[in-house]
Structure formats: C-alpha cells, structure tokens
Amino acid sequence: MNKNKDIWKPFEFVDDRSYFIRIGPLRLWMERHDEEWFLAYDHQADEMGSTIVSKPSKGFIKKPDSISWHRIVATTDTNRITLFPVMDELPIVVGAEPPLIILPRNEALIFINVPVSIRIAAGTKKQVILFELPSVVLSKTWVGSPVNGELCLSLKTSAVRRKEYLTDKPNRVGCPVLIKNQSAKPLELEKLCVHTENLGIYLGENRLWTNKVVITHLGVNKNSEVRRVKGAPGMEENELQVASPRIPAKDGIFRKSFDLFKILVEN
Amino acid sequence: MFAFITDLFHRLSNVETLLSIGQVFLFIILGFILLKIILIILSRTLSKTASPQMVMLIMKIVKYTGIIVIAFAVLQELGINIGIILGTAGVAGIALGFASQTSLSNFISGLFLIAEKPFEIGDVININNFKGTVISIDLLSVKISTFNNKYVRIPNELIIKSELMNITRFPIRRLDFNVSVAYKEDLEKVQAVLFSIAKENRYCLDNPEPVFIIKEFASSGIDILFGAWFLKTEYINTQNYMMIEIKKRFEEENIEIPFPHLSLYAGSNTASIPIEINEKKKDI
Numbered sequence: 232m233n234k235n236k237d238i239w240k241p242f243e244f245v246d247d248r249s250y251f252i253r254i255g256p257l258r259l260w261m262e263r264h265d266e267e268w269f270l271a272y273d274h275q276a277d278e279m280g281s282t283i284v285s286k287p288s289k290g291f292i293k294k295p296d297s298i299s300w301h302r303i304v305a306t307t308d309t310n311r312i313t314l315f316p317v318m319d320e321l322p323i324v325v326g327a328e329p330p331l332i333i334l335p336r337n338e339a340l341i342f343i344n345v346p347v348s349i350r351i352a353a354g355t356k357k358q359v360i361l362f363e364l365p366s367v368v369l370s371k372t373w374v375g376s377p378v379n380g381e382l383c384l385s386l387k388t389s390a391v392r393r394k395e396y397l398t399d400k401p402n403r404v405g406c407p408v409l410i411k412n413q414s415a416k417p418l419e420l421e422k423l424c425v426h427t428e429n430l431g432i433y434l435g436e437n438r439l440w441t442n443k444v445v446i447t448h449l450g451v452n453k454n455s456e457v458r459r460v461k462g463a464p465g466m467e468e469n470e471l472q473v474a475s476p477r478i479p480a481k482d483g484i485f486r487k488s489f490d491l492f493k494i495l496v497e498n
Numbered sequence: 499m500f501a502f503i504t505d506l507f508h509r510l511s512n513v514e515t516l517l518s519i520g521q522v523f524l525f526i527i528l529g530f531i532l533l534k535i536i537l538i539i540l541s542r543t544l545s546k547t548a549s550p551q552m553v554m555l556i557m558k559i560v561k562y563t564g565i566i567v568i569a570f571a572v573l574q575e576l577g578i579n580i581g582i583i584l585g586t587a588g589v590a591g592i593a594l595g596f597a598s599q600t601s602l603s604n605f606i607s608g609l610f611l612i613a614e615k616p617f618e619i620g621d622v623i624n625i626n627n628f629k630g631t632v633i634s635i636d637l638l639s640v641k642i643s644t645f646n647n648k649y650v651r652i653p654n655e656l657i658i659k660s661e662l663m664n665i666t667r668f669p670i671r672r673l674d675f676n677v678s679v680a681y682k683e684d685l686e687k688v689q690a691v692l693f694s695i696a697k698e699n700r701y702c703l704d705n706p707e708p709v710f711i712i713k714e715f716a717s718s719g720i721d722i723l724f725g726a727w728f729l730k731t732e733y734i735n736t737q738n739y740m741m742i743e744i745k746k747r748f749e750e751e752n753i754e755i756p757f758p759h760l761s762l763y764a765g766s767n768t769a770s771i772p773i774e775i776n777e778k779k780k781d782i
Contacts, residue, residue, distance in 0.1 A: 373727065378668050385704040
C-alpha cells in the first residue's frame with residue numbers, strides 16, 4: 232500500500248485544533264473555530280511527499296506569519312474533511328523533450344505526470360466544497376494564433392514511455408496517451424495540448440490515473456482523431472474513480488476529439 | 499369661469515366620461531405592462547444570439563415604438579383625431595429633418611457601427627485621445643467611461659471618421675518595454691536576464707515567446723525593445739511587475755541603465771577632461 236494514497240482518505244477534524252497538510256509542494260494549514268473554517272496555504276519549490284498532522288504531533292509545521300488566513304463560513308453535518316484530486320479548469324500543454332518522432336504506421340504509448348488541483352470538502356452525507364486550489368502553480372501559455380487561440384497551462388515535464396518511469400508524487404496523476412501515426416510522413420511531436428478538464432481521475436493501488444486517450448494522427452494538414460477511452464485506464468489493480476471529468480466532453484467522437492486533445496506541430 | 503368649471507364638473511360627473519377616463523388609465527397601465535413583458539422576453543431571447551449593442555438597439559427601437567403605439571391608442575380612446583396630429587407631425591418632421599442633419603448623420607453612422615462592429619460593450623478603445631471602456635453604443639453616440647471614471651460621449655459620425663484603436667479586441671496582448679543599457683554591457687546577458695524575468699512572471703505567457711530587438715546604438719546607450727505577451731485582463735499587473743523586476747534584476751546583475759550624458763573632450767581624441775572631485779571638509 233502506497234502511503235501517498237492515504238492523503239485522499241477522509242479524516243475527522245477536531246474544533247479549535249490546528250492541522251498541517253502537505254501534498255507535494257502544497258502546504259496547507261486548517262483550523263475551525265465557531266463554525267468558521269480557517270485555511271491558509273503556500274507552495275514550496277520542491278515536491279515533497281504527503282502528510283496530515285495536527286498540532287502538536289511530530290511533523291507539524293507552524294504557519295508562517297506572512298501567509299494570511301482565508302475564512303469560510305459553512306454549515307456541515309459532520310467535521311469530516313475529505314481531499315479530492317481534481318483536474319484544473321484549463322488544458323495543459325506538455326513539452327516532449329527531446330521531440331518524439333513516430334514513424335508512419337507506428338504507434339507510441341506515452342505517460343504524462345500531470346499535477347492535480349485539490350478540492351477540500353467537509354461533511355459526510357451532504358458534502359460542502361470549502362475550497363479548491365492548485366497543488367502546483369503552473370505558468371500560463373497560449374495555444375493558437377494571437378487572434379484566435381486558447382489559454383492553457385504550461386507543464387515542464389517529459390513524456391515517458393513506461394508507466395514505471397513516472398515519478399511517484401502524491402499530487403500528480405498519470406495520463407496515458409496512445410499516439411497512432413496513420414499519415415505517410417513521420418510525426419515529430421514537440422508539444423501536446425491535453426484537455427485534462429475532460430478526463431476523470433482513478434485511484435489505483437499506487438497512484439492516480441486519468442482515462443486513457445487515443446490520438447490518431449492523419450497528416451499535418453488534417454485534423455487528428457482523438458478518443459477518450461471510457462472507464463478506468465487499467466494501469467493498476469482495483470482502480471476506483473475518485474473524480475468525474477470537470478467538464479464533460481461533448482457528444483460526437485469527431486467533434487469531441489478536437490475539443491479534448493490537439494497535436495501541435497511546430498513549424 | 500364659473501360656468502366652465504360647472505360644465506367640466508357636470509361632464510366629469512357623467513358616468514360615461516368617468517368610464518372613459520378609467521378605460522384610458524387601464525389602457526396606459528396594461529400597455530406599459532405588456533410592453534415590459536415584451537422587452538423582457540426579447541432581451542432574454544436576443545442575449546443568447548445577438549451582440550450586446552444589437553440587443554440594446556433592438557430594445558430601444560421596440561421600447562420607443564411601443565410608447566408611441568400606446569400614446570396613439572390613448573389619444574384615440576380620448577376621441578382626439580390622430581389624423582390631424584399625424585399631419586402636424588409630418589410638417590414638423592420636415593422642419594426637424596432640416597434642422598437635425600447632424601443627428602441624422604450620427605444615426606446613419608450608428609447603423610454602420612452596429613453593422614461593422616469595430617468594438618463591443620466592455621471593450622477598451624482609444625479614440626481622439628480618449629481612452630476608456632465602452633459602456634453604451636447608441637444610435638447617435640457612443641459612451642465611454644475613462645480609467646479615471648469620467649463619462650465621455652462621442653458622436654457616432656466622429657467615430658466613423660476617426661482612426662480608432664480597440665485595445666482589448668484580441669484575447670492576448672504584447673506589452674513592449676523600451677530598455678536602454680550602457681555600451682559596456684554584454685547584450686546576450688541582457689537578453690537572458692530579460693527572458694528569465696518574463697519566464698518567472700506569472701502574468702506573462704510562455705507562448706508566444708517574448709520579443710527581443712536591439713533597436714539602435716543611441717547617444718547614451720543601446721536601445722532595446724523587449725515585448726512580453728500577457729492576457730488582456732492582466733495589463734496593470736504585468737506592467738508593474740515587469741518594471742519592478744527589470745530594475746531589480748538589472749541592479750543585481752550590475753547591468754547599467756544609462757541616463758543621457760555628454761562627454762566633453764579638450765583637444766585630445768582619446769582622453770576626456772579630467773575631473774577632480776574635492777570633498778568639502780566638514781567643520782568640526
């Protein structure tokens with residue numbers, strides 16, 4: 232059992248007690264007084280493991296004075312807190328470095344480690360979302376022409392060929408992408424724009440996974456066909472869905488494919 | 499006078515007249531309620547498909563047409579001959595037409611503006627030294643709110659005739675900085691520092707990449723144009739962050755930002771006039 236999985240388990244929150252939560256580079260402090268939730272956070276440069284500790288337990292880190300509290304008023308049936316991994320609202324552009332060249336009539340399965348956002352929910356039967364914040368602050372980038380394009384997040388990570396090569400980080404979700412080159416020319420892949428907001432999240436034995444995505448490249452001047460494989464990706468045993476797609480993909484495979492995923496061929 | 503008041507009292511006390519007045523009031527109330535309902539339905543329907551200025555225009559046309567229709571209906575109910583009023587209005591219209599040529603010109607310009615759509619409500623425009631957010635596009639004029647919250651009314655005819663800049667038309671913009679560095683500086687190092695500032699700035703976009711152009715060897719230093727791309731909503735944040743960071747990083751990297759200066763030479767081509775600085779001793 233991977234201890235990074237424990238972070239997604241619900242825990243009972245005791246009033247007037249300070250809690251410290253770490254999920255990768257995200258540090259989170261929580262308190263509850265007089266039916267008000269207090270929440271503060273920052274992001275560290277290095278990506279550490281995951282932990283939930285209350286004061287004065289070992290490992291508790293005091294909130295720096297420079298970070299201010301967010302006050303949230305929410306009536307909940309219980310003091311149970313659950314952290315959920317959710318995908319960001321914006322698509323993510325991933326750089327393949329060095330560029331991956333897929334020869335005609337070949338296919339390649341790649342894995343991308345995408346950071347998740349953290350949704351903090353309180354309650355048991357009727358959960359109330361208290362807050363949502365990114366586990367990593369990513370820089371923004373633009374895909375398309377300056378006149379007509381879309382805003383994305385930029386992820387500096389390499390696409391790996393085997394799932395074992397994905398680094399085990401609690402705040403990252405493995406996204407399996409199968410790229411099929413059905414064109415007559417080699418496909419040079421420098422960047423991928425992944426519409427992760429259309430993907431669900433599954434918790435396996437060791438880590439988080441998204442749906443599998445299949446891209447069929449038909450040629451430079453032709454649109455690529457993209458398909459999101461429904462259900463668990465089958466990368467591990469006992470995969471359980473923990474988050475639905477933030478934005479459900481539109482109906483129609485062909486239309487959906489362009490909304491879901493795009494191949495950017497750099498000139 | 500007394501006879502007139504008595505006559506009026508008798509007429510008003512007549513049941514038929516009272517009913518007629520009641521009918522007129524009912525007409526006015528129901529007419530305005532009906533007009534309001536039509537406007538609400540129209541607004542909801544049009545807002546899904548048409549642009550805000552088109553919605554505003556159609557709403558105004560429907561509203562004023564509705565008011566005129568109600569007014570005519572009320573006049574007819576009161577037994578006033580509408581034909582005479584229309585005839586008078588026709589003659590007055592001709593007179594008004596001659597007197598309001600400018601308004602007519604603005605009106606036609608307004609129609610062109612709505613058809614061409616050079617800007618929409620909420621866009622930031624720059625016209626005739628006025629820069630601000632468009633708050634209303636009407637048939638005669640466009641109203642903008644300047645950044646220091648002043649209300650400016652610009653006639654449509656003037657907009658059609660003038661050069662207009664729509665600053666927020668496209669989703670992303672490039673913010674250009676004119677940076678000058680001393681001749682002794684390594685320009686490749688300057689380029690690397692500027693790129694790293696833009697990369698670390700959360701308001702700047704990674705793509706499109708920033709622009710770095712060495713403009714000229716100027717009298718006091720080398721002039722550089724550095725342009726970073728940002729989302730149109732983040733103008734102030736990007737501008738302030740970049741200005742602060744450029745100054746801070748240049749100081750850290752010992753990159754000199756030159757100020758205009760002049761060297762005087764006394765006869766020799768190689769040496770400048772020696773300047774001796776004498777520190778004034780403080781009186782103890």
